[in-house]
Amino acid sequence: MSQQCLDTFFAKVDHLQPAFIDRLAKAVAIPSVSSEPERRHEVVRMGEFLRSELTALGATDIQMQDLGPQEDTDMHLPPVVLARYGTDANKLNILVYGHYDVQPADLEDGWDTDPFTLVQDGDKLLGRGSTDDKGPVLGWLNVIQAHQEAGIEFPVNLVMCFEGMEEYGSLGLEEMIEREKDVYFKGVDAVCISDNYWLGTENPVITYGLRGCNYYSITVEGPGADLHSGLFGGIVNEPMIDLSHLFSKLVTSQGKILIPGVQEMVAPLTAEEDARYDTIQYELDDLHNATGGQKINLYDTPRETLQHRWREPSLSIHGLEGAFSHAGAKTVIPAKVVGKFSIRTVPNIDSAALDKLVIDYVHDEFAKLGSKCRAHCTLMHDGAYWVSDPDNWNFTAARRATKAVWGVEPDLTREGGSIPITIAFEKALNTSCLLLPMGRGDDGAHSINEKINLSNYIQGIKTLGAYLHYVSVADR
Secondary structure: OOHHHHHHHHHHHHHOHHHHHHHHHHHHOOOOEOOOHHHHHHHHHHHHHHHHHHHHOOOEEEEEEOOOEOOOOOOEOOOEEEEEEOOOOOOOEEEEEEEOOEOOOOHHHOOOOOOOOOEEEOOEEEOOOOOOOHHHHHHHHHHHHHHHHHOOOOOOEEEEEEEOOHHHOOOOHHHHHHHHOOOOOOOOOEEEEOOOEOOOOOOOEEEEEEOEEEEEEEEEEOOOOOEEHHHHOOOOOOHHHHHHHHHHOOEOOOOOEOOOOOHHHOOOOOHHHHHHHHOOOOOHHHHHHHOOOOOOOOOOOHHHHHHHHHOOOEEEEEEEEOOOOOOOOOOEEOOEEEEEEEEEEOOOOOHHHHHHHHHHHHHHHHHHHOOOOEEEEEEEEEEOOEEOOOOOHHHHHHHHHHHHHHOOOOEEEEEOOOOOHHHHHHHHHOOEEEEOOOEOOOOOOOOOOOEEEHHHHHHHHHHHHHHHHHHHOOOO
16 A cells, blocks of 8 residues: 555545535435335335445445344335455455435424435535435445546455444344354454544544443333323322332432442443543533533533543433323323333443343332332343454554544544444454444434535545555554
8 A cells, every 4th residue: 555546546536526425415315214114115225226336336246135024014124235346365354334224304303405305505415314324335335436436456355234224223134144244244354334423523533432222111000091180199009100200210310320230330440541531622512512502511521521421321211101291281190101211331231230230120119119000120122332442453544544534643432322233243253343433423413404514525435445445454
């Protein structure tokens, strides 16, 4: 690899900018919302679009992996698009993952423009999926095209895996990875995922850790049917009142988890890890901007804030079913309510041990109420935390690539959210996995007016391509 080679590649990416914007516009125009049954066929159409683009670029062994029917529905799961670019036995095999489905979006939600029409507003490219995750997915295709048109030898064998159900929980994907680990994915040397974001808006990042997520429900049942509070209020146990008491026993308003034994499982902060926070560019204003300008922060310093976001567990209450929630007044005592909450997990919280702590604690606290209602707590789903070595050969290549494009050292970050497929790839393929984001922290991925900055889209393409060059010569 030479600097001249990279410079030629970078120049070609700049030259192809209009074509790359057009490719993104075509992808955004497909409303591939996986969670809406009436749009499931659009998800399939988006998969077919990727297959067509990959075919035109000369990718080989393109497969539309059938994941079968979606459980408890009459719908079929959209295919996972697999493809290869390059089969040179002397080159590394780098697997890249992304997803081509998107969150729901309608103009009536508050969008300033049609969410499924890519609109350029200065440096912003607005449209659903522009940053999550169609822009990054197409980034890999754009890397291939730029190499071809620049006449540069592709530095690695690229193995591509693009799914269409990430926004619905990646149904069937882990099973497919396990099925293909010694088949399609055999010989993969490293994994790169571009499905997260910078910490803020100024400095690029590389992510080496994610919190996990265990999601629970509490069901409280009382009478056989809803009751009139004027006739029965004060003379029967009420499920909603019992659930409110249980919610109050989970976490304080300052974020302290009240379930005994959870905090004791958390890995201690080492001096080496603590030192990484010294150089991270983050201010509390970044948090205030992300919360709509409201200063509701629990901690007074960026360091405390990031440590509680990345390496400390948190418990959030998400909502309930069965209670009256419409406008106006309705004096009903609900017969059954279901409350939902989650715990974000970190090293070294064992998922099974946590489940036992949580469920036993909820049942014990309910028993203390002396209620004649019935309560049951259960795990709905879980996803493990993930943490890697940010100094290994794979991350070192990504760091060199990021500096070559952006001219600065990237921040090494962990994240508070969860991408369960990261650890699925790492465990199944027994290799290094890294998160190399393209978008910024203010992109609004699941919100209205989702965007990716044009500069991030184009410079992100360069970063992905440079990473492949640097990883091809990395000292393992």
